[in-house]
Amino acid sequence: MKKATVVVIGGGQMGRALVGGMLASGFAAAEQITIVDPSPDSRQWWASQHPTVGFRDRLGGDDAQADIFLLAVKPHLVPQVAAEIAGLVDQTKLVISIAAGVSLQTLCEHVGHERVIRVMPNTPSLVGAGASAFCVGPGATEEDCRWIEQALAGIGTVARVAESQMDAVTGLSGSGPAYICLVIEALADGGVLAGLPRQLAMTLAAQTVMGTAKMVMESGRHPGELKDAVASPGGTTIAALKVLEERGLRAALINAVETSARRSGELG
Numbered sequence: 001m002k003k004a005t006v007v008v009i010g011g012g013q014m015g016r017a018l019v020g021g022m023l024a025s026g027f028a029a030a031e032q033i034t035i036v037d038p039s040p041d042s043r044q045w046w047a048s049q050h051p052t053v054g055f056r057d058r059l060g061g062d063d064a065q066a067d068i069f070l071l072a073v074k075p076h077l078v079p080q081v082a083a084e085i086a087g088l089v090d091q092t093k094l095v096i097s098i099a100a101g102v103s104l105q106t107l108c109e110h111v112g113h114e115r116v117i118r119v120m121p122n123t124p125s126l127v128g129a130g131a132s133a134f135c136v137g138p139g140a141t142e143e144d145c146r147w148i149e150q151a152l153a154g155i156g157t158v159a160r161v162a163e164s165q166m167d168a169v170t171g172l173s174g175s176g177p178a179y180i181c182l183v184i185e186a187l188a189d190g191g192v193l194a195g196l197p198r199q200l201a202m203t204l205a206a207q208t209v210m211g212t213a214k215m216v217m218e219s220g221r222h223p224g225e226l227k228d229a230v231a232s233p234g235g236t237t238i239a240a241l242k243v244l245e246e247r248g249l250r251a252a253l254i255n256a257v258e259t260s261a262r263r264s265g266e267l268g
């Protein structure tokens with residue numbers, strides 16, 4: 001099903017990241033994708049960034065030919081959009097949802113069949129560095145699983161998980177890019193406070209986050225060990241780490257992930 005045609009319903013932040021990533025990785029070609037989104041801003045964005053990708057304001061008869069429907073609308077709109085798909089297609093099509101908190105069971109109920117997949121991607125998919133997890137409904141085929149796994153593997157890492165783990169994935173990697181952007185912004189502010197020009201501070205902050213993540217992933221060493229390697233006895237780093245411990249950085253991050261995961265459960 002690699003050449004499957006896909007109707008993406010919702011061409012906002014995450015629709016852009018996923019489709020942009022799939023096009024950049026070569027997994028999909030523009031003619032395989034149609035975006036459905038009523039927003040004029042969205043239409044303008046797609047026309048300027050990906051003019052060869054099809055774009056419609058609403059689902060229509062032509063869309064019934066597609067192999068896959070990918071729901072990238074806000075969670076509260078999923079029941080309505082799933083029901084629209086159910087009214088449009090006269091046979092079982094693969095329906096994929098990326099909506100936070102919306103369960104496979106809810107999807108099945110509104111789509112009217114069980115060939116569904118739930119995905120939690122994240123925005124770095126746009127640059128081929130996403131982190132995604134998915135779980136599958138009882139009617140999804142092996143071919144469906146291979147398709148979603150290959151699509152997501154082309155734009156980052158992918159893991160198949162139990163549905164009970166999806167809220168935790170949302171709290172960690174789904175919402176995570178926002179936490180890390182906050183960290184990068186704050187580190188850059190610190191650099192500016194210490195006298196660096198803004199642009200240099202931003203570059204140093206972002207590269208430090210990226211380089212450290214790369215080192216953790218490629219070395220296989222525990223982050224605590226890599227942290228210890230930076231902190232010289234009586235030096236600058238250990239003095240700064242003391243401040244972060246006093247201010248509760250670890251607890252703040254742990255609580256942030258837990259709170260996002262809980263919120264994901266509430267959205268469903």
Ligand SMILES: NC(=O)C1=CN([C@@H]2O[C@H](COP(=O)(O)OP(=O)(O)OC[C@H]3O[C@@H](n4cnc5c(N)ncnc54)[C@H](OP(=O)(O)O)[C@@H]3O)[C@@H](O)[C@H]2O)C=CC1
Nearest residue numbers: 010011012013014036037039072073074075098099100121
């Ligand atoms: N942003 C993220 O980092 C992540 C988001 N998600 C999930 O992805 C989904 C989309 O989030 P995100 O991309 O951030 O949201 P956005 O608001 O950026 O995008 C949603 C788009 O869908 C449009 N839309 C509204 N109603 C319809 C409709 N009936 N049919 C088609 N399109 C419609 C919206 O238009 P308008 O603006 O006019 O309403 C908007 O352009 C959510 O369910 C979220 O939980 C999952 C992982 C990460």
Ligand SMILES: O=C(O)[C@@H]1CCC=N1
Nearest residue numbers: 099100170174175176
């Ligand atoms: O904030 C949200 O609800 C979505 C889900 C994960 C990331 N963004």
